[in-house]
Amino acid sequence: GPGAALAALRRAVGREGTVVVPSFTPENSDTSPHYRARVRGLDAGAREAVRSSMPPFDPVLTPAPSMGALAETVRTAVGARRSGHPQTSFAALGPRAAELLAGHRPDCHLGEDSPLARLYEADAGILLLGTGFDTCTAFHLGEYRRPGPPLRRYRCVVAPRGVRQWWEYEDVALDDGDFAALGAAFEESAGPGDVTTAPIGSAPCRRVRLRAAVDFATEWLTDHRQSGS
Numbered sequence: 001g002p003g004a005a006l007a008a009l010r011r012a013v014g015r016e017g018t019v020v021v022p023s024f025t026p027e028n029s030d031t032s033p034h035y036r037a038r039v040r041g042l043d044a045g046a047r048e049a050v051r052s053s054m055p056p057f058d059p060v061l062t063p064a065p066s067m068g069a070l071a072e073t074v075r076t077a078v079g080a081r082r083s084g085h086p087q088t089s090f091a092a093l094g095p096r097a098a099e100l101l102a103g104h105r106p107d108c109h110l111g112e113d114s115p116l117a118r119l120y121e122a123d124a125g126i127l128l129l130g131t132g133f134d135t136c137t138a139f140h141l142g143e144y145r146r147p148g149p150p151l152r153r154y155r156c157v158v159a160p161r162g163v164r165q166w167w168e169y170e171d172v173a174l175d176d177g178d179f180a181a182l183g184a185a186f187e188e189s190a191g192p193g194d195v196t197t198a199p200i201g202s203a204p205c206r207r208v209r210l211r212a213a214v215d216f217a218t219e220w221l222t223d224h225r226q227s228g229s
Contacts, residue, residue, distance in 0.1 A: 002069040006077070009127070010093070018094025020101075020119060021071040022137050023064040023082055025089065028054045029156040032087075034066065056159035057086035064089075070129075083115055086156045086167070090115040096122070107169040109154075110137065111144035116214075124210045130203035133183020134176065138210050142217025144172050146225070178224065186216045 009019050026034035030051050039047045055062070059082045064071055074080055075091035082091045083104035092101050092115075100122065105113035116138060126138055133139070143149055152173040155166055187195050187206075194212040198205055 002073040005070050005129075006073050006093075013094070016095060018092055018096040018100060019074055020090055020092040020097075020115065020124070021074045022067055023071055023075045023089045023091040024067055025057055025062055025064055025087060025156075026066060028057050028062070029087060029154065030054075031153065031155045054157045056157045056164045057089075058159070059084050059089060064091075085109065085114070086158050087154065088114070106158075106167075107171055109171050109174060110140040111172060114141075116141045119210055120214055126206075126208040126210050126213065128204075128206040128208065129200065130205070132180060132204075133186065133206075134180040136179055136183055136208070136213065138208075138213050139176070139179050139182060139217040139221075140174055141214045142221050143174060145214070145218040146222040149173070182217055182220050182224075185220060186213060189216070 006019070010017070013019060026032035029035055035050075039050055042050070064075060071091065074093050075082060077093050079097075080091055080093045081097040081101050083089045083101040085104045085106055085108075088109040089104070090101055100118045101115050102118075103113060104115055108114050110116050119138075120141060126136065128136065150173045151170050153168055153170055155168045158165060158167045190212065194209045196207045
């Protein structure tokens with residue numbers, strides 16, 4: 001189960017290592033694909049009822065059900081930390097948790113003021129367990145680093161000083177639609193040690209150097225996406 005998986009990860013990284021997972025919360029936003037799927041086919045009144053029922057983000061209490069059982073096991077573990085972004089927070093467990101999660105600006109999902117940039121600086125490794133490059137969160141940092149990334153408006157529910165309210169902000173328009181192709185190109189051209197593969201049970205598993213993945217993504221996205229799109 002997820003508890004055993006976390007225990008195995010902690011043994012693998014050792015006492016000096018830190019396990020970091022995404023603890024994203026698209027459930028409290030009306031600009032997320034999750035929301036659009038949830039209200040598809042509903043009339044205006046039903047959509048407003050969904051919006052009104054959304055609880056505000058709380059870094060301690062808000063679950064991240066769409067991130068899977070392992071991520072939730074890390075988030076709820078004794079001693080775990082969580083960054084404060086109301087949409088794309090990260091949870092971490094280990095001696096560098098506070099350092100890696102510090103300074104996650106609420107108007108920066110996955111860019112230079114997010115834990116992804118701190119993980120890049122730390123030369124972290126990525127574990128893709130039972131999933132492919134189409135869900136590789138680190139590629140998003142390349143979206144920020146390519147020239148002229150498009151921007152869009154986002155909106156979510158927060159509760160500063162305990163008062164529930166909608167908060168709107170502008171950030172890079174995140175798009176993982178071409179990440180599978182990006183990942184295939186990266187894996188094909190990866191240098192020694194950048195990608196290692198091994199099955200864990202029946203699940204495919206890749207260990208990836210985050211820094212190599214982000215550097216490749218930045219160049220690939222610059223070449224394959226038009227500026228401003």
